[in-house]
Amino acid sequence: MSETVDVSRGLPAHPERATLEGKNKFVGFWVFLSGEVTMFATFFGTYLGLRNGTAGGPEAADLFHMPLVFIMTMILLTSSLTSVIAITAMKKNQFKKMKLWMWITFFLGVAFLGFEIYEFVEYVHYGLGFSTSAFASSFYSLVGLHGAHVVFGLGWVLLLLIRYNRAGITLTNAPKFYMFSLYWHFIDVVWVFIFTVVYLMGIGGG
Amino acid sequence: MADHLSEPFKKSAMTNEEIMKTQREMRIQFIAFAFMIALTFLAFIAVGAEVAPPGFVISFIIFLAFIQLFLQLYYFMHLKDKDHGWANTFMVSGLVLSIPTIVALILIIGVVKY
Numbered sequence: 001m002s003e004t005v006d007v008s009r010g011l012p013a014h015p016e017r018a019t020l021e022g023k024n025k026f027v028g029f030w031v032f033l034s035g036e037v038t039m040f041a042t043f044f045g046t047y048l049g050l051r052n053g054t055a056g057g058p059e060a061a062d063l064f065h066m067p068l069v070f071i072m073t074m075i076l077l078t079s080s081l082t083s084v085i086a087i088t089a090m091k092k093n094q095f096k097k098m099k100l101w102m103w104i105t106f107f108l109g110v111a112f113l114g115f116e117i118y119e120f121v122e123y124v125h126y127g128l129g130f131s132t133s134a135f136a137s138s139f140y141s142l143v144g145l146h147g148a149h150v151v152f153g154l155g156w157v158l159l160l161l162i163r164y165n166r167a168g169i170t171l172t173n174a175p176k177f178y179m180f181s182l183y184w185h186f187i188d189v190v191w192v193f194i195f196t197v198v199y200l201m202g203i204g205g206g
Numbered sequence: 207m208a209d210h211l212s213e214p215f216k217k218s219a220m221t222n223e224e225i226m227k228t229q230r231e232m233r234i235q236f237i238a239f240a241f242m243i244a245l246t247f248l249a250f251i252a253v254g255a256e257v258a259p260p261g262f263v264i265s266f267i268i269f270l271a272f273i274q275l276f277l278q279l280y281y282f283m284h285l286k287d288k289d290h291g292w293a294n295t296f297m298v299s300g301l302v303l304s305i306p307t308i309v310a311l312i313l314i315i316g317v318v319k320y
Contacts (some may be wrong), residue, residue: 010220048312106260170213
């Protein structure tokens with residue numbers, strides 16, 4: 001691990017890991033993500049254990065609508081791709097392009113969050129309160145935890161975009177944008193399992 | 207070195223070879239994205255068509271989800287690249303740990319109670 005970076009030729013090809021700090025953040029962030037995997041596993045396990053305990057309240061098959069979940073999935077998948085494009089632009093030192101794609105990622109995330117809020121409001125109208133049944137509590141905890149991650153991610157990228165609006169790509173902010181993109185992909189992975197395990201299995205009547 | 211942490215660069219230090227490599231990777235990532243969209247369609251159709259027995263459909267869509275997990279981790283999050291040994295170590299151990307967690311929770315609070 002060399003302490004010095006050759007900056008004379010321009011932005012290094014991997015700016016996110018050019019400094020010791022960047023390298024440490026990179027490993028540290030993967031440790032964090034691995035912890036997140038385990039945490040989400042406990043929420044998934046709880047939901048799978050309790051999903052039949054509807055206590056006379058609304059059931060999964062009555063509530064979930066495929067078109068809405070499908071649109072949300074497509075939005076989040078696309079936002080994952082746009083953040084990939086942004087990071088590729090970052091590696092090539094194309095700051096404006098990176099900013100543009102990060103903003104697109106941000107707005108796709110906002111759209112996703114809007115749908116999720118709309119969805120929760122609808123379910124409450126159908127009589128599925130947080131404490132209606134074991135199914136309701138575990139559903140809101142799992143999907144709500146994912147939603148909270150989306151909120152956090154949106155706040156994160158918004159702060160980065162505002163703070164580094166004119167900074168250009170530097171060895172300080174490149175790791176930050178890169179970690180955000182890892183986080184965003186992770187949120188997408190979790191959503192893939194939520195739409196499979198929660199929504200499709202709920203509709204499929206497993 | 208320390209004084210070049212918060213200044214932008216005028217150009218990229220990428221060699222032609224590295225630029226080619228990045229472009230090739232981008233193309234692979236687009237293909238991975240197309241696969242993810244296709245897998246998502248397949249999962250929704252499998253459930254929406256209601257032709258196969260639920261037991262089969264559920265194992266099928268969970269299998270599709272694991273393919274998507276693999277594509278995201280290895281292609282979008284670059285786990286397949288070099289210098290990702292520790293990242294792989296941590297991620298794989300997290301995934302391995304989560305399987306007994308989920309199974310145990312289903313058995314303890316699900317099967318036993320209902």
